Amino acid sequence: MSDVIPALAQLIGAFQNWAPGEGAPRPALERVMDAIEILNDNPEAKAELRAAVADARQHGAQHIDGVPLVALHCLLLEEERHD
Numbered sequence: 001m002s003d004v005i006p007a008l009a010q011l012i013g014a015f016q017n018w019a020p021g022e023g024a025p026r027p028a029l030e031r032v033m034d035a036i037e038i039l040n041d042n043p044e045a046k047a048e049l050r051a052a053v054a055d056a057r058q059h060g061a062q063h064i065d066g067v068p069l070v071a072l073h074c075l076l077l078e079e080e081r082h083d
Contacts, residue, residue: 004035004049004075008067039075050076 011032014025039045053072056064063069 004032004039004045005052005065005067005072007031007035008071009065012066036075046076 007028011025011028014028018025039049049072052064053069053076056069061069064072
């Protein structure tokens with residue numbers, strides 16, 4: 001699986017510790033972008049994330065490792081094309 005969950009958890013933590021006047025947490029942002037690219041290019045990684053989200057929902061969880069399920073669900077939405 002891509003490391004999208006740990007990457008997002010790191011980004012959330014970075015923003016929680018972010019002080020006004022500091023630049024954006026670039027390493028954490030880059031890690032998330034890399035993880036999302038892997039997720040989009042690898043159907044197996046997307047299937048594993050989909051299964052992890054479904055399992056968490058089945059058990060009544062709202063988060064996986066501090067990452068809200070709603071954010072993870074958004075990564076799984078398929079883009080509709082209107083040609």
